Amino acid sequence: MWFAGIDWADTHHDILVLDERGQKLASFRVMHTSKGLDELTNRLTAICGPEHKAELACIVETTRGLLITHLLEAGFPVYPVNPKTVDRKRSASGAKTDQIDAYLLAKHGRSEVADLRRLEPDSPLIAELKALTRDQDGLIQMQTRLVNQLTACLKAYYPSALTLFTKVQQPSTLRFLLAYPTPLEVMNASCEEMAEVLKSAGHPTPKKAAATIVYQVHQPQLAADDVTCRTKSRLLIALIRQLQPVMEAIAAYDQEIERLFLMHADSHLFRTLPRAGKRIAPRLLAEFGDDRSRYQGTASLQALAGTSPVPYESGNYAKPHRRYACIKPLRNVLQQFAWQSIQTETWASEYYERKRREGKSHSVAVRALANVWVRILFALWLKREAYQPAIFEHARHQHAPRAA
Numbered sequence: 001m002w003f004a005g006i007d008w009a010d011t012h013h014d015i016l017v018l019d020e021r022g023q024k025l026a027s028f029r030v031m032h033t034s035k036g037l038d039e040l041t042n043r044l045t046a047i048c049g050p051e052h053k054a055e056l057a058c059i060v061e062t063t064r065g066l067l068i069t070h071l072l073e074a075g076f077p078v079y080p081v082n083p084k085t086v087d088r089k090r091s092a093s094g095a096k097t098d099q100i101d102a103y104l105l106a107k108h109g110r111s112e113v114a115d116l117r118r119l120e121p122d123s124p125l126i127a128e129l130k131a132l133t134r135d136q137d138g139l140i141q142m143q144t145r146l147v148n149q150l151t152a153c154l155k156a157y158y159p160s161a162l163t164l165f166t167k168v169q170q171p172s173t174l175r176f177l178l179a180y181p182t183p184l185e186v187m188n189a190s191c192e193e194m195a196e197v198l199k200s201a202g203h204p205t206p207k208k209a210a211a212t213i214v215y216q217v218h219q220p221q222l223a224a225d226d227v228t229c230r231t232k233s234r235l236l237i238a239l240i241r242q243l244q245p246v247m248e249a250i251a252a253y254d255q256e257i258e259r260l261f262l263m264h265a266d267s268h269l270f271r272t273l274p275r276a277g278k279r280i281a282p283r284l285l286a287e288f289g290d291d292r293s294r295y296q297g298t299a300s301l302q303a304l305a306g307t308s309p310v311p312y313e314s315g316n317y318a319k320p321h322r323r324y325a326c327i328k329p330l331r332n333v334l335q336q337f338a339w340q341s342i343q344t345e346t347w348a349s350e351y352y353e354r355k356r357r358e359g360k361s362h363s364v365a366v367r368a369l370a371n372v373w374v375r376i377l378f379a380l381w382l383k384r385e386a387y388q389p390a391i392f393e394h395a396r397h398q399h400a401p402r403a404a
Contacts, residue, residue, distance in 0.1 A: 001113070002048055002056040004076075005105030007098045008032075008067050014098040015040065017047055017056075018106045027099065037067065041074040053077075059109035061086065063119060072121055079109060079116040082325055117296075122289055129260045130286040134329055136253040139246055143169065146243040153239060157224035157232040158183055164213050169247065172209075174240050175201035181233040186217050257282050266290055272386040273377075275340035280333060287330040288381055298378045306331035307371035322367070331370075338370035345389065347396060348373075 002025065007014045010032065017026040025047055030036035048056040053075040062068065063080045071078050086104045090096065109116065122130060147169045154161050154168075160183065165173040179197045180186035186194075191207075191214045198206035224232070261267050261282040270281040295301045302308040306326025312319055341348040348369055355365035380387055 003106045003109040004044060004056060004058045005102040005109065006058055006060045007101040007105065008060060008062060009098065013040065013067060014102045016099065016102040016106050018110055022110060037070045041070065044076060057109050057113060059105040061105070078119040080119055081105065081108060081116065084325065120291055120294065125260060125264055126286060126289050129257065129282060132253060132257050132260070133283045133286045136250060136257065137329065139250050139253065143243065143246050143250060146239055146246065150236065150239045150243065153232055153236050157228045160217060160221045164216060169243065172198055172201040172203040174244060177236060178240055181236050182229050183217070183221065183223065254278065261285060269380055269384065269386055273337070274344045276337060280337050280340065283333040284337065287327065287333060292382060298375050301378050302371055302374050304330065305334050305374055307334060307367055307374055334370040334374065335366050338373050339366050341373065347393065
């Protein structure tokens with residue numbers, strides 16, 4: 001075999017190739033362009049020959065990007081490794097260059113190839129679903145930041161607006177604030193005008209809500225000075241103009257995600273999970289994938305999901321720590337699902353409460369519950385069976401002495 005360590009960067013990539021004996025066969029740099037990536041595959045092919053591409057292992061520190069796509073399409077096996085793994089192999093001097101990194105990657109691949117997992121690309125449907133759900137998570141974080149900024153802005157000069165509606169990020173609230181961006185403007189508006197504004201935004205009971213708002217805004221309120229009102233109302237409008245298209249994009253993502261999710265044969269496995277809903281179920285499917293040979297076992301999936309703790313012992317000190325090296329989107333959706341399952345699943349609620357009584361924090365208790373759910377989900381996923389609480393409860397009582 002041959003082992004190519006590829007240190008990737010935004011503009012260029014450094015490559016170093018070793019043979020089975022550890023002898024250096026090639027060391028070069030290519031640019032991150034179409035021509036540069038073609039040069040990379042051509043030079044790798046010249047080393048192993050077109051018939052033996054499967055025997056040239058490409059060791060990289062990432063699992064996505066145009067470089068990875070190009071290597072996979074060219075027929076080379078790709079083995080991703082965690083960057084921290086290479087950092088631990090540095091010399092005592094701490095010297096670090098792109099060529100050194102490429103050498104360390106190739107050296108690690110040569111010595112640990114038996115323990116490395118080859119990167120297998122997702123099916124097209126799963127790949128698209130995974131990209132959409134992760135991108136939507138980014139939009140949701142953007143929405144949260146804007147809502148927090150909008151709330152802080154209202155607290156600075158218009159705190160009464162926060163009591164008029166249940167949520168800031170709903171169309172009727174935003175439409176109302178655009179129409180009446182200052183306390184003075186809302187106090188001068190009539191009940192009929194407010195009702196029309198709320199009706200145009202799709203409020204279910206515009207007349208009743210308008211009457212309530214008129215009564216509330218004419219009660220004694222905290223008032224800011226004119227300068228604060230003028231400046232903060234301008235900021236309010238700017239924030240709302242940013243928030244509205246983000247909310248519309250999230251809704252459009254929901255429709256496309258649901259469409260792709262229902263197209264997949266495994267959608268019924270995740271759709272029947274308790275309180276998975278339209279957001280959690282597609283994310284579970286996207287992160288699990290549909291390749292049943294991807295995970296070596298439950299422990300492997302728990303480690304990738306970051307739900308299993310990392311043991312740490314030194315002398316008399318021994319304490320498990322939270323696992324940081326994991327797939328963050330998978331960890332997030334599993335913890336969200338575990339927390340939601342507490343609302344309907346008695347055993348999940350009892351497990352969470354037991355952990356809390358043991359002195360565990362909320363996040364630790366939820367992560368421990370998610371670790372249990374991984375075992376259940378992995379078994380259901382492998383067998384292609386839907387979750388049935390009665391069957392699980394029967395098995396739990398049978399194996400209660402060994403339960404986590």
